[in-house]
Amino acid sequence: MSFDVCVTRQLGDRVIAAEFAGEAGLTALFGPSGAGKSSVLNMVAGLLRPDAGHIMVGDVTLYSSADGIDRPARARRAGYVFQDGRLFPHKRVRDNLLYGWNLANPAERWMDLDEAVRFLGIGHLLNRWPHTLSGGEAQRVAIGRALLSAPRFLLMDEPLASLDRARREDIMAVIVRLRDELKLPILYVSHDREEVEQLATTIVPLD
Amino acid sequence: MLSAEEWDILLLSMKVSGVAVLACLPLAFGLAWLLARVRFPGRILIDALVHLPLVLPPVVTGxxxxxxxxxxxxxxxxxxxxLxxxxxxxxxGAALAAAVMALPLMVRAMRLSIEAVDRRLEAAAETLGASRTHVFATITLPLALPGLLAGMVLGFARSLGEFGATITFVSNIPGETRTLPIAIYSALQVPGSDNVVTRLALISVALSLGALLASEVLVRRSGQGRGRHVL
Structure with missing residues (x-):
């Protein structure tokens, strides 16, 4: 299962265009800042509507201008890990983690809280408020929240960008395990060549 | 300490202001949401109309x-x-006048608090499977709540002080429309009632101060554990 994406979208006087079909594993959108990488991710997530094109993940069409298909973001089952974490500041870590889990169809859940906590090593954080977490801790929780929402695929927008060196290694190891152990298709955005070469199965240059 | 008549004035003022704020709340919130989130032609006009009671002479509003x-x-x-x-x-009628005068302040405070909600958090909630109404109930509303409460307290305090529009609209009738400020004004017309004026004025100060302190406490309590959002 993998991505089949062909989209264009005009934003101001800029046209963002991307076309790629990844294999299974981690597909990295790689390019300089401002190339529209995050916009492509938002289009796959359903947060930004393309002007034309199609977006398929596995055999499910999320968007197709030709067939008039445009699934709303809430029905795309994307596990989106944002660059800025976006943990809900008024909910403790446990409630952040369970936000998507509670909304997911029970039959489609494939991970429970205990598994996610063990996988990410965040058991000691469950009762904390988001603003008390370090950058690395918050990013782990953000990944956990995405995994628990029963996603069919992951979208990761520069998840390492705001972390220091040691934390980067740490989260990178987690991403490798997501790719190899959970076998989730991952669409990954980065401007860091080293990072992309280390993680990607498929590299899509974007400029 | 207070005479029965003064108690009646105090309770009437509280009733008028409380009803004014509660009756005004749905309209104020709707307008605040409209102005904060919806782009439509004539938005500036609505904005100006909402603020009109703030700048119009109260006697004209009345x-x-x-x-x-x-x-x-x-x-x-x-x-x-x-009805x-x-x-x-x-x-x-006194409550209606107070509501009209409180509306601009309530809309303003609520609008600011709605605008302050980070829409990227709402987008995150949507990708996690939340419908629009669920996002509103679990993300937008709780995050905007301190501002909504502050708006209500502000509107309440403004209602307590309402004078010009009220006396123009519904006159000065003991037990019906003689609220605190109007009672103070009436007492001032009667020679030798300095004590009454002083007591009523002190009540006013206490009520206003109490309202402001209550809003501060409410905002802090609902803000517990909630810093700026992380990362």
């Missing part, structure tokens, strides 16, 4: 209320016929 909600006014008739609510020379 006169306009008289035209619209008096016994022969179109809105007044509708309320009388359909059985009459405003003329009644405490309900």
């Amino acid at each position: 006169w306009l209320l008289l035209l619209a909600f008096g016994n022969t006014g179109p809105a007044g008739r509708w309320f009388e016929d359909v 059985g609510i009459s405003f003329m020379f009644r405490w309900t």
Whole structure:
């Protein structure tokens, strides 16, 4: 299962265009800042509507201008890990983690809280408020929240960008395990060549 | 300490202001949401109309209320016929005047708090499977709540002090429309009632101060554990 994406979208006087079909594993959108990488991710997530094109993940069409298909973001089952974490500041870590889990169809859940906590090593954080977490801790929780929402695929927008060196290694190891152990298709955005070469199965240059 | 008459004035003021804020709340929130989130032609006009009572001489607001909600006014008739609510020379009229004067402050505070909600958090909630209404109930509303409460307290405090529009619209009737400021004004007209004026004025100060402190406490309590959002 993998991505089949062909989209264009005009934003101001800029046209963002991307076309790629990844294999299974981690597909990295790689390019300089401002190339529209995050916009492509938002289009796959359903947060930004393309002007034309199609977006398929596995055999499910999320968007197709030709067939008039445009699934709303809430029905795309994307596990989106944002660059800025976006943990809900008024909910403790446990409630952040369970936000998507509670909304997911029970039959489609494939991970429970205990598994996610063990996988990410965040058991000691469950009762904390988001603003008390370090950058690395918050990013782990953000990944956990995405995994628990029963996603069919992951979208990761520069998840390492705001972390220091040691934390980067740490989260990178987690991403490798997501790719190899959970076998989730991952669409990954980065401007860091080293990072992309280390993680990607498929590299899509974007400029 | 307070005479029975002064207690009645105090309770009437609280009733008028409380009803004014609660009746105003849905409209204020709706307008705040409209101005904060929806782009539509005529938005500036709505914005200006909402703020009008803030800058209009209160006596003019009172006169306009008289035209619209008096016994022969179109809105007044509708309320009388359909809902059985009459405003003329009644405490309900005082509440209506207070609500109109409190509206701009409430809309303003609520609008700012809605605008301050990080929409990227709402987008995150949507990708996690939340519908629009669920996002509103679990993300937008709780995050905007301190500002909404502050808006209500501000509106309450403003209602307590309402004078000009009220006395123009529903006059000065003991037990019906004689709220604190109007009672103070009446007492000032009677020679030798300095003690009454002082006591009523002190009550006013205490109520206003209490309202402000209450809003501060509410905002802090609902803000517990909630810093700026992380990362």
